[in-house]
Amino acid sequence: MKKFSLLIALFSGITFVSLATEPANSSPSKKLKLWYNKPAQYFEEALVLGNGRIGATVYGGTDTDKIHLNDITLWSGEPMDPNMNPQAYKHLPAVREALKNENYKLADSLVRKLQGKFSESYAPLGDLYIDFKSSSVKNYYRELDLEKAIASVKYDAGNQTISKEYFVSYPDKILVIHLKSSQAKGLNFSVRFGSKLKYKSKSTINHLHFQGVAPVRADPNYVRKKGNPIIFKENQGTRFSADVLLQSTDGQVARTDSTVSLSNATEATILVSLATSFNGFDKNPQSQGLNDDAIAQEQLQVASRKTVVEMRARHIQDYQQYFKRVSLHLGGEQAPELPTDDRLRRYAKGEKDPYLETLYFQFGRYLLISSSRTLGVPANLQGLWNPHIQPPWSSNYTMNINAEENYWLAENTNLSEMHAPFLSFIENLEKTGKITAKTFYDAPGWTVHHNSDIWAMTNPVGDFGNGSPSWANWYMGGAWAATHLWEHYSFTKDDKFLKEKAYPLMKGAAEFCLAMLIPDKNGNLITSPSTSPENRFITPTGYQGETAYGGAADLAMIRELFQDLIEADKILKQDASFSQKLQDALKKLYPYQVGKKGNLQEWYFDWEDVEPTHRHQSHLFGLFPGTHLTVENTPALTNAAKRTLEIKGDETTGWSKGWRINLWARLKDGNHAYKMYRELLKYVEPDGVKIEYRRGGGTYPNLFDAHPPFQIDGNFGGAAAVAEMLVQSDMHQIYLLPAISDDWKVEGEVKGLKARGGFEIDMAWKNGQVVKLYIKGVPGGKTTLIVNGTSKEIQIAKGKKVRIL
Structure with a gap:
């Protein structure tokens, strides 16, 4: 198994099954790249690089080249106190009594007593600037090569050509910037650093060293309170170090305390090493923190002994072992060769562009590899790339969809290792979540609410009573999150992971759910209180409420988790009594209801929504990402889910659109899924040139998802949906081309997609029919294949790849 997988297995107990497959070829069409004919002016035009911990956002300027620097472990705050509201549970009976009496206004008021602090914020480490001596520029070209994870810039300046190359190496833990002039001694530039955080600097001959600290508190950007929202305190907060080394075989180096410059050089390399003192969610980053200063310097020293050619080769080899597992080629009329932003504009007018559709899919995979390789620290709302000291929604882990949506593509697009940061984060949540369950609900097990952060915060948010219950009190x-543990098992069939990691965590989440279920007046089990994420209802008296009981979203997630655990125990055969308890509870759960409009009811009663087109569709969880509602087995309920989507419409935010594409794919409606995929790629101008935000989401010039503003979950959800349109599966069946659109039917080829049961799919199709098919049984086993309208049982030995068609 590759090095990264071994490290994950060693440190987290999560093991992965070796793929041992020949690398999939890249797209038969042309190189997968984003490219532009001008430098980036705004963040949403810049190119992003990352090794799962260090992030670089490259603008590619000719006078000044700005590069945002991030470290995924640099957040405001310190380890949380999960006992922040120890008497909160005492208010729960009053909330339930108000709901029993149908007094929803009182319940909305009382439930605010079950709130705690807001999450902390992901922090920007700083900005690196490379200042060049100005000259006229022609023939500018900037690109991001997705197949190598390398950004490059090239332009003519006067009588010379300047070339710049950037990559962030996982093996060498370093950002590498290589600069070259076509004319001898043609490079003249200086390097400086800036940060929105508190820092100090020093320099030696060709080395800059910066040390700083993150705030001990950074309020969310939507909170308006008196005083400074950003608080620094002496000897508190996470430290960071940034080391910059300038290497050149010719030219003259000069320095100040905060800059280093090079003149009359032909070639140069800038190495940037970053480190923080973060040492775990429960360790004080000051008194128990890592030695960020020593780590940054050691990383720099080790890397500086290698040539750029060596580091580049190591970087590419490491990256491609993941990226090249999957290739996709969509046939049909190809668009002219245009800069990526112009391709998006052309596509928005209704033109066809299969290459752009493939590029977006592979860009999602690129982003996950680049932002999710740090155990216990998953990709956040902006993945890894954030220039703001108060980022939108704190760039935190929003657990009512967004954090999970980041990982929908991990398993089916063959990036199981990148799932590990989120799966190991669940282990952290379980530890603080036990205290939250006890202090807020007097319940066993563990839970997490609307928001979390690097400190594994699990409490209801809302600033102790100031938050809207529709989001603050969702539990x-x-x-x-626990359903992701079963999802990982479903694709890998890793029994060791299931027994040692997944089952205990899933059971703890289920124990909490069991405790929160109470009988309604008819003896059905319901949750009370209950909210449906960020949505509100209208009672027959006209009250617009947030807190109710027996919400369909709660019960859908409980159904999915309970069914997963029951299946897990059939494999492990070690917890029969608990499995029986879950089966008994499932029989008593308040069933799904179909409303008068033919829709799947979101609330216990057939109430109207305050906002019928609301972006959340949490009560459709059982259809996707859950698996217990299917066109084949529950047609009446899936028809009701379809009607719900029709009522909501297609116009929604970026991440929500990504979710709805997956839902339409599960409904086997490829044309509707494709329609919305096209809408997800609607061109959106950078935030800095917008007059106002327009609802509906879309895609920025650099292919970032426009929520708006930027949230990475739309990228991940959209990429996952492409795979869902081509392959769907459960533990017993694999459906090929279940939701392929008319536009994609003509011809195409995909290699390396994964199916539940641990199978890997290579297939080609023409006119909507699979004409070539190879299936590999990674762990091996039986499944039923549904292809070209027929079902076929197959059995594939472990590690064997078999041609079916």
Whole structure:
């Protein structure tokens, strides 16, 4: 197994099954790249690089080249106190009594007593600037090569050509910037650093060293309170170090305390090493923190002994072992060769562009590899790339969809290792979540609410009573997150992971859910209180409420988790009594209801929504990402889910659109899924040139998802949906081309997609029919294949790849 997988297995107990497959070829069409004919002016035009911990956002300027620097472990705050509201549970009976009496206004008021602090914020480490002596520029070209994870810039300046190359190496833990002039001694530039955080600097001959600290508190950008929202305190907060080394075989180096410059050089390399003192969610980053200064310097020293050619080769080899597992080629009329932003503009007018559709899919995979390789620290709302000291929604882990949506593509697009940061984060949540369950609900097990952060915060948010219950008091985050543990098992069939990691965590989440279920007046089990994420209802009296009981979203997530655990125990055969308890509870759960409009009811009663087109569709969880509602087995309920989507419409935010594409794919409606995929790629101008935000989401010039503003979950959800349109599966069946659109039917080829049961799919199709098919049984086993309208049982030995068609 590759080095990264071994490290994950060693440190987290998560093991992965070796793929041992020949690398999939890249797209038969042309190189997968984003490219532009001008430098970036705004963040949403810049190119992003990352090794799962260090992030670089490259603008590619000719006078000044700005590069945002991030470290995924640099956040405001310190380890949380999960006992922040120890008497909160005493208010739960009053909330339930108000709901029993149908007094929803009182319940909305009382439930605010079950709130705690807001999450902390992901922090920007700083900015690197490379200042060049100005000259006229022609023939500018900037690109991001997705197949190598390398950004490059090239332009003519006067009588010379300047070339710049950037990559962030996982093996060498370093950002590498290589500069070259076509004319001898043609490079003249200086390097400086800036940060929105507190820092100090020093220099030696060709080395800059910066040390700083993150705030001990950074309020969310949507909170308006008196005083400074950003608080620094002496000897508190996470430290960071940034080391910059300038290497050149010719030219003259000069320095100040905060800059280093090079003149009359032909070639140069800038190495940037970053480190923080973060040492775990429960360790004080000051008194128990890592030695960020020593780590940054050691990383720099080790890398500086290698040539750029060596580091580049190591970087490419490491990256491609993941990226090249999957290739996709969509046939049909190809668009002219245009800069990526112009391709998006052309596509928005209704033109066809299969290459752009493939590029977006592979860009999602690129982003996950680049932002999710740090155990216990998953990709956040902006993945890894954030220039703001108060980022949108704190760039935190929003557990009512967004954090989970980041990982929908991990398993089916063959990036199981990148799932590990989120799966190991669940282990952290379980530890603080036990205290949250006890202090807020007097319940066993563990849970997490609307928001979390690097410190594994699990409490209801809202600033102790100031938050809207529709989001602040939603407590099903543990149930939702825990389904990812079974999802990982479903694709890998890793029995060791299931027994040692997944089952205990899933059971703890289920124990909390069992405790939160109470009988309604008819003896059905319901949750009370209950909210449906960020949505509100209208009672027959006209009250617009947030807190109710027996919400369909709660019960859908509980159903999925309970069914997963029951299946897990059939494999492990070690917890029969608990499995029986879950089966008994499932029989008593308040069933799904179909409303008068033919829709799947979101609330216990057939109430109207305050906002019928609301972006959340949490009560459709059982259809996707859950698996217990299917066109084949529950047609009446899936028809009701379809009607719900029709009522909501297609116009929604970026991440929500990504979710709805997956839902339409599960409904086997490829044309509707494709329609919305096209809408997800709607061109959106950078935030800095917008007059105002327009609802509906879309895609920025650099292919970032426009929520708006930027949230990476739309990228991940959209990429996952492409795979869902081509391959769907459960533990017993694999459906090929279940939701392929008319536009994609003509011809195409995909290699390396994964199916549940641990199978890997290579196939080609023409006119909507699979004409070539190879299936590999990674762990091996039986499944039923549904292809070209027929079903076929197959059995594939472990590690064997078999041609079916």
